[in-house]
Amino acid sequence: MLHILEIIIPSAIFFAAPLIFTALGGVFSERSGVVNIGLEGLMVIGAFTGVVFNLTFADQFGQLTPWLAILAAMIVASIFSLMHAVAAISLRADQVVSGVAINFLALGLSLFLVKMWYGKGQTDQVQVGFDKIDIPILSKIPVIGPIFFSNGYVPSYLAIVLAFVVWYVIYKTPFGLRLRAVGEHPMAADTMGINVAKMRYIAVMLSGALAGIGGSIYATIISRDFSHATISGQGFMALAAMIFGKWHPLGAMGAALFFGFAQSLSIVGQAIPFLKNVPTVYLLILPYALTILALTGFIGRADAPKALGTPYVKGKR
């Protein structure tokens, strides 16, 4: 049994990491009142940038490449998210719609560029990825050491750390207070001299940056190349994780880990004796069914930030 956990948990964490990053991005954006269905597309851009950067600069930067690739993905994705910001904040676009547009555009554009640059449907395989590590001391702890702190990827652990950082930022700092105010009652924030548009721009671009990271680590660690199938639905799962986590950073992380766990259970499960004869399909739908049950059962209804989805127009009641 323990042995099984040693298999399931690490792969759960590794599945969850990209979702955590992206979901945290979603938290920023939606806490500021801007719906972001575009997370999927932003992940695509992240994955694309990460891989292309990695392939292009591997020789120059060697072992540093994947980290710089993440950085690049962060920057490019946050610039890309500007489109959503401009539409949703300045042009008062329907935020769902422009999010959908982002998704279409991201995939179309990145594949278009891949065909242009590489003359084929997918990139080559990246050569420099992240290394699996055992966290020095911690992994030596009996029982939990091998389960939680072995065979992991650095970015996976960073994701979890980041969740706490985001929690601190949103609930303990002036920036966080203002962010939440803007998402709950923008006019109140405005009368207190807070620049609503600016806050929302920052929030959306943060969501772009984080989704970018999510996409790039997914591509570098898992698929190692970029194609139409690299990001297929993870962004939506991250969105679900965010809502599931009630727009709370730690909640979102929990939800993402839960998805990850269900995912890896559905895969590793086939190797577990007492699950062996369960038809595969049940394991395949497990993560999704569990999510629905969880939401229905004990999580109950989540309530979104009050101003979510409504553009703020000065002087309008």
Add this chain to the structure above:
Amino acid sequence: MEYVIEMLNIRKVFGNFVANDNITLQLKKGEIHALLGENGAGKSTLMNVLFGLYQPDGGEIRVKGKKVNIANPNVANDLGIGMVHQHFMLVDTFTVTENIILGSEPTKGRQIDIEKAEQEVRELSERYGLAVDPKAKIADISVGMQQRVEILKTLYRGADILIFDEPTAVLTPQEIQELIQIMKALVREGKSIILITHKLKEIMEVCDRVTVIRRGKGIGTLNVSETNPNALASLMVGREVHFKTEKQPSKVGKPVLEIENLVVKDSRGITAVDHLNLTVHAGEIVGIAGVDGNGQTELIEAITGLIKSESGSIRLNGKEIRNLTPRQITETGVGHIPQDRHKHGLVLDFPIGENMVLQTYYKEPYSKRGILNFKAIYDKARQLIQEFDVRTPDEYTKARALSGGNQQKAIIGREVDRDPDLLIAAQPTRGLDVGAIEFIHKRLIEQRDKGKAVLLVSFELDEIMNVSDRIAVIYEGKIVAIVDPKETTEQELGLLMAGSKRKEAGVSS
């Protein structure tokens, strides 16, 4: 000159609509200055200009003699101008303190220093006798308290010029008295106040001077000591207005609404209506007086079926209607002018026309076998619009585009036209100007004279006093007294509403 604020020939245009047209307002240090005008006269706009929310299209603003350009609320704050808005600007998921410090948070390191903030808030609140709990969540405190938080927000930013936009519209008599004390305290501390209100009594009571505007134009500034309510009213509306609505003595008939031992819990599961008894007869208007939050809302929502009640009985013309669905109840003959016209009263994105058949769309002639008959619907709409003088471009205009006042008239038209045996009116004149109020009161009395039963809930005592035939005072979910408006005074009512003196519980006369 010792003016702290001078707004000279201010002009503000929205699209091609002139909201403020060369309005001049000068505020002396240490005075309470009233700004009076009808709905849509341009009061809020003018103040929003002063507060930096809008930029003027003409005129100039001087603060303490020197010309300023108030580009945004920050500038206003720096100039010591603070505003308590008509529609509260509070984040109700935040605590009192969080709302107050928002935008100028004290920090230690990168982190908000919440202890320090709460301390400061507590001190301020004590200094002006506001008695607010810094840790409380906005959602959990009364409207009166919320308004004090708004005041604290301005004080926390060191404002010495305070703007109050219709602060009393949402307050109970007691709260109004307390607010007046607070304002006096503020003035004593050397602050100057601009007060927007539709209530002439208040102006007479606290203000030193008053500036009247009509349809965006400044009419003039008077010393309160040298004028009287009627003069002010006609200045503001531009014609004679009657405060006491004329009405014959009521011809009371058989009981229409009979409530016995009704128990209702509120959304938080706390008992809001507690074994309440009340009877309303045909041909009378029963006014429910009470401090906000004593169960009025729950009582009405229980009668109309919007929420379920725990126990007791509600009979309409002898028929038990407790916990029936809203539709069943409407069909048994209940009309309801809801307290929140935007939330319950209207589908703001529907045309006025379709809003007029909100409860009757499924009946002939508005539909046959599930198919809508738009001709019938819009004919009815046209009829009501002109009958109740709803000011709207046409019946296809979205309800959203109408002013609060006109939205309210539309709702009343709809409810009255269904000709219900019982008409429930909750805060029917809130935020409306004297003209509109007069009109609505006439309509309520008209119903009563047609032999209908009317149940009126309002926080405006003078409304209760001059419209009702009987006044039922509600306190902590019980009817604690039934009084005759002709034999009572606002003071007595105020005391009853505060729960001090108890008459025998509300058995109907």
Add this chain to the structure above:
Amino acid sequence: MSENRLTNILVPVFAVILGIIAGAIVMIVSGYDPIAGYSALLYGAFGDRYYIGETIRQVTPYILAGLAVAFAFRTGLFNIGVEGQLIVGWLAAVWVGVAFELPKVIHLPLAIVAAAFAGALWGFIPGFLKARFRVHEVIVTIMMNYIALYVSNAIIRSVLSDQGFKSEKIHPTASLRSEFLQSLTDYSTLHYGIIISLIAAVVMWFLLEKTTTGYELRAVGFNQHASHYAGMNVNRNIILSMVISGAFAGIAGAMEGLGTFENVSVKAGFTGVGFDGIAVALLGGNNAFGIILAAILFGALKVGALEMPSAADVPTELVDIIIALIIFFVASSYLIRLVLMRFKKGGK
């Protein structure tokens, strides 16, 4: 009023024009020949009767998917689950198509109804959970998509085939194909589905705009509190709208199963039609007639795109970029409206 309506029509038109211009710019910047690119696109979509047939075939499910998304939208719900509802509809239609042998007059309608039911069921679940437990329909529908995909794959493998990857061909009595249409369009996969989808569009328009049910659905979509106050059953309407939306999506699946493919095969991933439906609905302004036009546009783009690589070696993805930009411009209609305003002002 009428002016307003005019802008509502002009906005998408401008959006499309801008999108196409932007597409040209993209081609120029990336060193392709826009003339060649677009003429290839045009030829591939309408070049001859075969291509026209293929375009119409593609338009068919787009209309239905668009209607499904729009119907939910109009009631204030966002149904990302059209994809999944389409998949189960496809499965159900084919199942009936292979399992029974009946005269066409019964068999074909039965298969379509089965698809509608399957889709409706898939829509009912999120609708019910939203109404009963206030669970966010967006998540549930996303989850339901995956469940639909895996479950239908499993059924195809174990029930509709013997561990194979596709079902048998449906009986001709359940097929939407016709010799006539094929001869007309020189063996394109065009089928009678287009008629069904057009009927569906009329049904949606009538239901929403002309009936009391539609009145309730729209009211609930705009303001649940007021609807409750007016005596409508809010929960019932939420569920109803998801069910109807799902039914449209299910029928879209039937179009694929009974027309385009005449069978159902194990899917490695989503068909994408459901998601394209979102775009169609948005461009169509969630209005039945607009949706038909939007579907024609996107259908033509998708089919025409296939000609671009060989004829002008422009990557097909260009079309996705154009579609994305069109949606984007629709979303930012405020901008276009402003321009139109200036225009009017100038006119006066």
Add this chain to the structure above:
Amino acid sequence: GQAKEEPKKEEGKASEFSIAMVTDVGGIDDKSFNQSAWEGLQKFGEENGLKKGKGGYDYLQSQSDADYATNLNKLVRNDFDLIYGIGYLMTDAITEIAEQKPDNKFAIVDSVVEKPNVASITFKEHEGSFLVGVVAGLMTKTNKIGFVGGMEIPLIEKFESGFIAGVKAVNPNAKVEVQYAGAFDKADKGKAIASSMYASGIDIIYHAAGGTGNGVFSEAIDLKKQDPNKEIWVIGVDRDQYEEGKVPGTDKSVTLTSMVKRVDVAVYDLATKTKNGNFPGGQAVEYGLKEDGVGIAPTTKNNVPEDVLKKVDEWKQKIINGEVKVPTTRAELQ
């Protein structure tokens, strides 16, 4: 579009024998049969001095299942003399168009279509898989071996059965753990499965899962980087996947061997036959070890010792001269 059609016809006939193929969504760079097929087409084209495009050799990539018919039709209208559908997914589309266009010549890879104007190309993947199974059976240290399949379909079952048979043939007490990812493009699933397999002591994984296999490779590589002396291997499929297995910073590869499937050979072969006027219409040509249609990659020698390779050769002969009959389904495997 008539006017537009005519001139094309002329040039079509004027220029020599032209061939084209339709890929599935994978595209001609899928590191799998699409790519392999295209290589075959290119070879033929170049050797016969054809130019890429109309009247020469060309391909169309499909964006979705709905495009197969459309793309095949496009090629027909461009008068290509021989048109390949690559992959079993195209079975229906080919069947249908073959009926509609009885005068055109078609070919399908990995599936059988019984039409007079269709030549079917299939492979004896089970034979090739048997050989890599032999390698695995002999090379495993833990006697635990893994098989990762893409989708659970008859085609992939051929790989599975042949592989297991091969393992058992040389190492009866080795255990083969079989798992299906449910998709050919889910690298993440591949990686997770691989990680659980390696963690449970399996030291060799044979994948027949296309893109999903990338995940298997990346997991193996990461483990190898973490601990270079770890003895873990991947067996590639369809093409020689030695490169995919390269461990960064070293010249080592985790690819033990690859079961190569010479779609290029088959495609080239068929094209030549047809050009010379003997198009095997209505027949199903099956390429096995004998025809060099399947086999093990030359790079195998890099990681596999001489003696094992010798063993492999012995088995190969046995299969070719029919001494051993390799099972194609689980049923036969029993």
